[in-house]
Amino acid sequence: MNDLIRKNDEILLELKNVKKYYDISNSFLKNKSYLKAVDDISLRVRKGETIGIVGESGCGKSTLGNLIMQMLPLTEGQILFEGEDMSNLSANQLRKKRLDFQMIFQDPFSSLNPRMKVLDIIAEPLRTYRIAKGEELENKVYSLMDLVGLNKSQAYRYPHEFSGGQRQRIGIARALALNPKLIVCDEPISALDVSIQAQILNLLSNLQKKLGLTYIFIGHGIPAVKYISDRIAVMYMGKIVEIADKNEIVKNPKHPYTEALLSAIPVPDPKLRGNKKQTVIEGDVPNPVNPPSGCRFHTRCLYAEEKCKREEPQMKRLHSYHQFACHYPINHQGGKEFENGTA
Amino acid sequence: MKWVKMLLVSKVGLIGVIIIILFTFTAIFAPLIVPHDPTEVNLGKSSLPPIWLDGGESTYLLGTDNLGRDVFSRIIYGSQISMLVGVCSVLVAGLIGIPVGLISGYYGGLVDSLLMRIVDSQIAIPSILLALVILGFMNPTLLTIIFVIGVSSWIAYARVVRSEVLSLKEREYVKAAKTMGVRHSFIMTRHLLPNVFSSIIVISTINVATSIITESSLSFLGLGPQSISWGSILSEGRDYLATNWWVATFPGIAITVTVLGIILFGDWLRDVLDPRTEV
Numbered sequence: 312m313n314d315l316i317r318k319n320d321e322i323l324l325e326l327k328n329v330k331k332y333y334d335i336s337n338s339f340l341k342n343k344s345y346l347k348a349v350d351d352i353s354l355r356v357r358k359g360e361t362i363g364i365v366g367e368s369g370c371g372k373s374t375l376g377n378l379i380m381q382m383l384p385l386t387e388g389q390i391l392f393e394g395e396d397m398s399n400l401s402a403n404q405l406r407k408k409r410l411d412f413q414m415i416f417q418d419p420f421s422s423l424n425p426r427m428k429v430l431d432i433i434a435e436p437l438r439t440y441r442i443a444k445g446e447e448l449e450n451k452v453y454s455l456m457d458l459v460g461l462n463k464s465q466a467y468r469y470p471h472e473f474s475g476g477q478r479q480r481i482g483i484a485r486a487l488a489l490n491p492k493l494i495v496c497d498e499p500i501s502a503l504d505v506s507i508q509a510q511i512l513n514l515l516s517n518l519q520k521k522l523g524l525t526y527i528f529i530g531h532g533i534p535a536v537k538y539i540s541d542r543i544a545v546m547y548m549g550k551i552v553e554i555a556d557k558n559e560i561v562k563n564p565k566h567p568y569t570e571a572l573l574s575a576i577p578v579p580d581p582k583l584r585g586n587k588k589q590t591v592i593e594g595d596v597p598n599p600v601n602p603p604s605g606c607r608f609h610t611r612c613l614y615a616e617e618k619c620k621r622e623e624p625q626m627k628r629l630h631s632y633h634q635f636a637c638h639y640p641i642n643h644q645g646g647k648e649f650e651n652g653t654a
Numbered sequence: 655m656k657w658v659k660m661l662l663v664s665k666v667g668l669i670g671v672i673i674i675i676l677f678t679f680t681a682i683f684a685p686l687i688v689p690h691d692p693t694e695v696n697l698g699k700s701s702l703p704p705i706w707l708d709g710g711e712s713t714y715l716l717g718t719d720n721l722g723r724d725v726f727s728r729i730i731y732g733s734q735i736s737m738l739v740g741v742c743s744v745l746v747a748g749l750i751g752i753p754v755g756l757i758s759g760y761y762g763g764l765v766d767s768l769l770m771r772i773v774d775s776q777i778a779i780p781s782i783l784l785a786l787v788i789l790g791f792m793n794p795t796l797l798t799i800i801f802v803i804g805v806s807s808w809i810a811y812a813r814v815v816r817s818e819v820l821s822l823k824e825r826e827y828v829k830a831a832k833t834m835g836v837r838h839s840f841i842m843t844r845h846l847l848p849n850v851f852s853s854i855i856v857i858s859t860i861n862v863a864t865s866i867i868t869e870s871s872l873s874f875l876g877l878g879p880q881s882i883s884w885g886s887i888l889s890e891g892r893d894y895l896a897t898n899w900w901v902a903t904f905p906g907i908a909i910t911v912t913v914l915g916i917i918l919f920g921d922w923l924r925d926v927l928d929p930r931t932e933v
Contacts, residue, residue, distance in 0.1 A: 380833050409835035422826035426848040426929055436834045469929040485830070 322394075323493060323525050324356040324379065329388035331374055335600065346600050348374040350549035351388075358492070361519065361526040363540030363557070365533055365572065367596055371549040372529045376497045379527060380414050381405060392493070410440060413486040417498040419478035423470040429456075429481055430466040436488040455484040458521075459514060476507035483514065487522070496528045500535060512539050533572055537561060542632070545569045548599055548607045551626075555633035565629060565640035567612050568592070606638065614639050660926050667922025673915025681733040688727035689713050692882055696722035701898050717900040719891065725901055728887050729908050735883035737912070739800055740866040744858050746804025747865075751811025752854065756842045758812065759819025770816070773809045781806035782871060789877045796879045799872065803865050810857055818850040852924040859920030863913035870909075884909050 329352045332345040349371045356362055364372045377383045379390060381397055390397045392408065400408060413436075416422035423432055433452045437443050443451050453463040459480040470478055479499060486494055496515065500508040516539050518524060530536040536543055537557045544554040545568060553566040564570045567590070574590040592611045597603050603610050609619040616639060624636040661667055680687060690713065700722040703710050710717065715726040758769040776784070785802045792798045822828065823846065831841050870885015872878045878886055884905040891902030925931045 382829065382833060406835040409833065414830065414833045416826045416830060418826055422830050424827040424845050424849070427844075435831065435836065439834055439836045439840070471930050482830075485834075489834070 321358040322355050323358045323392070324354075324527075325389075325391040325394075326352055326354040326379070327389040327391065328353055329375075329378060329390060330386045331371075331378055331383060332386045344600055347549045347602065348599070349378060352549075352551055354544065354551065354554070356493070356525060356527065358525055359519075359523055360541040361516075361528055361539055363528045363530060363536035363543040364546060365530055365536050365543060366546035368531065369596055369599070370546045372531075372546050373497055375546070376414070376495045376527065376529050379493075379495055380412065381409070410489045411491050412493040412495065413489060413491040415479075415482055415486050415494060415496045415499045418502045419475050419482055420470075420502070422482050423478055425470055428467050428469060429461075429473075432470070432481060433484045433488055436485060440489065442489070451488075452484075455488055458487065458518070459484045474507075475503050476510060479503060479507075479511055480514065483511075483518070487518065490522075491524070493525045493527070496526055498529055498531065501531065508535060515539060532576070533561070534576055545572065548596060548602055550607065550636065552608065552637070553633075553635035555629075555635075559630075559633050563633070565633070565635040566608075566637045567614055567641060568608050569635075570641055606636075614641075657926055660922070660931070664922050664925070666918050667925075670915045670918030670920075670922055673911060674919055677733055677737060677912055677915065680730050681737050684730045684734055688724070688730050689715070690724035690727045692723060692727040692731040694723060698722065701894075703898075704900050716904050717898070719887075719901045720894055720898065725887070725904055728882050729884065729905055732882045732884040732887055732905060733908065733912075735796065735879060735881055736866050736869065736885065736909070738796070739803065739869045739879075739883070740862040740912075740916075742800045743803035743807070743865040743869075744861045746800060747808040747861060748811055748854065748858060750804065751808035752815050752847070754808070754812040755815025755850075756819055756846060759816035760823055760838070760842055760846065762820075766816075769812070773812050776806075776809050782868065785868070785872060786875070786877065789872070794872070794877050794879060796881070799869060799879050802872075803868050806868070807861055807865065810861065811854065814853050814857055815850050818853055819846050822846050822849050848927075851927055855920045855924045855927075859917045862916045863909075866909055866913065 329349060330347070331349040332347050334343075335346050336343045352375065354362070364375065366372050374383070378385060381390075385398055392412065395408075397405065397408065427435075430449070430452050433455055434448055437448055437451060442448075449466075452466060456463050456466065461477065461480050461484065465473070465477075470481065473481065482499075499515070500511050503511060512535060515526065515528075519526060526539070528536060528539055533543070540557050542554060543557050543560050544551045545560070545566065546552065547568050553560065553564065553569045555563075560569060561573060564573055571590045571592040578584050590613060592613070594611050597607070597610055603620075605621050606612070606615070606619040606624050609615040612619065618638050622638065624638045626634050626636050627640075628634050661671060696718070699711070699714065699718050700720050702714050702718040702722075704717040704725075705712060705715050707717075714724050716729070717725050719725060719728075754769055754773070758766045784806045788802045788805070789798065792802075828841060828845055831845055836844075866884065869878060869883060870888055873883055873886035874889035874892075887905040888902050888909075891898065891900075891905070895902055
């Protein structure tokens with residue numbers, strides 16, 4: 312299994328017990344309360360792989376992306392990029408480090424400045440780090456445009472003259488300009504038409520092969536995330552509840568929440584619909600300011616028992632490439648023994 | 655060129671530009687245009703009505719005031735001071751207000767609170783009072799008048815720019831620039847400023863009008879620059895409104911037309927600067 316974390320695998324990014332709490336205390340009454348957007352996440356990202364992060368809106372997946380991008384200060388924990396703790400870096404060192412990790416944004420209509428030409432948008436990172444200028448800069452922009460499938464004759468147009476898919480290509484070209492090692496894709500296809508989504512996913516995976524990129528792909532639907540990812544992490548209320556190789560997680564989900572997400576995938580063939588087991592979870596995500604006791608999913612879980620209300624489940628390890636946090640995992644084949652561990 | 659094309663397409667913009675060019679030329683070439691010395695007192699010709707009324711004289715196009723000075727010549731000369739004060743004080747106001755608004759909105763927090771409290775405290779003082787106080791210990795020369803009017807009107811820029819920046823800085827392209835490590839000064843000048851420009855133009859054009867009027871109020875109070883301006887002609891003419899209505903009316907019309915021209919020009923400029931406008 313190539314998804315095993317071997318000792319000689321090169322770890323590009325490591326999150327150690329990362330927490331991001333927002334202080335929403337009422338200063339008048341001195342009630343301390345926190346919104347736990349990201350709560351104790353540990354994750355290792357290997358060089359060249361794609362980790363998909365899925366979850367409902369508000370589960371903290373975008374916050375996690377922003378934390379990795381160093382756009383928000385951590386409440387607790389560490390983020391190591393190539394073994395280096397990013398929170399220890401000075402502003403100047405961090406600025407230099409930013410060359411190595413870039414971001415692709417969700418909304419291609421607001422991620423490009425409407426008053427800048429495409430050339431200037433893609434050239435901006437190159438100008439910022441004084442990597443190229445004049446004709447060299449122009450040529451570099453043209454080759455980036457070529458790389459993402461844009462015509463160089465479009466360089467002097469403004470973003471509003473492009474379609475959503477083309478705009479997203481501009482955003483990708485901009486992210487690639489600095490030859491980053493890691494790209495955080497924050498729901499890059501959710502604002503696009505379905506027909507365009509596949510094109511952008513293919514573009515991203517071709518670029519990965521060509522340039523040896525590492526992706527953190529944030530999305531909310533399993534099919535698209537599965538298409539591009541090597542491993543998938545499922546998040547619920549600020550925590551990773553299950554992480555596994557993509558085929559493993561689809562065939563053998565252990566956490567009821569993962570199962571519910573999978574059963575929400577529509578089946579295109581009407582004849583097959585009857586065969587599919589439906590796991591429908593009800594209700595909304597509980598208020599993250601007062602998360603439920605014990606397992607945070609127990610309020611909506613079909614299999615919840617007394618223990619789930621009292622005790623918070625720890626990450627258990629099925630294989631080294633499949634971990635989940637649930638007291639009563641879904642049993643597909645029969646009993647299994649689990650060991651404790653981190654992703 | 656997009657500019658020229660848009661000028662021909664937009665009649666409103668064309669009118670604005672023509673008015674501005676016309677008034678700029680009259681201001682520059684005033685000595686060549688005027689039929690009389692604007693300061694020449696001729697009591698024998700006092701209170702003549704405009705040329706098309708009974709008793710009007712052919713060389714006094716718009717009549718004369720109570721001292722027999724030619725109103726037309728005075729308006730032509732007055733355009734120099736009025737246009738200069740109007741435009742330059744707006745520049746002064748913008749140069750103070752726009753950076754304050756950008757910094758305040760972009761950085762937020764303590765910087766924002768501090769700058770906005772300064773703005774608030776200035777709102778509490780009527781601008782004409784502020785101008786009076788400053789002019790109390792400065793000589794009312796042309797430069798000080800421009801400075802005073804500018805300083806008393808920059809808050810509008812700061813407020814509007816700040817509120818626009820507050821929403822613009824949450825856009826993803828600003829976030830993208832930050833993730834790329836673009837410097838704050840660049841984000842402010844390259845990403846935020848161009849996108850608040852249309853609002854700035856709208857305030858500036860209105861501000862030109864109010865500056866011309868503020869200058870006339872200061873002239874009326876005897877604190878204006880000691881030269882002819884539309885405002886000073888207007889305020890002198892007010893005393894004779896019942897008998898010599900033309901003295902106050904024509905500089906008033908000049909102010910109105912100039913302001914209209916500048917507003918039309920501003921509208922057009924806003925469209926030209928927006929890349930989304932199709933020709």
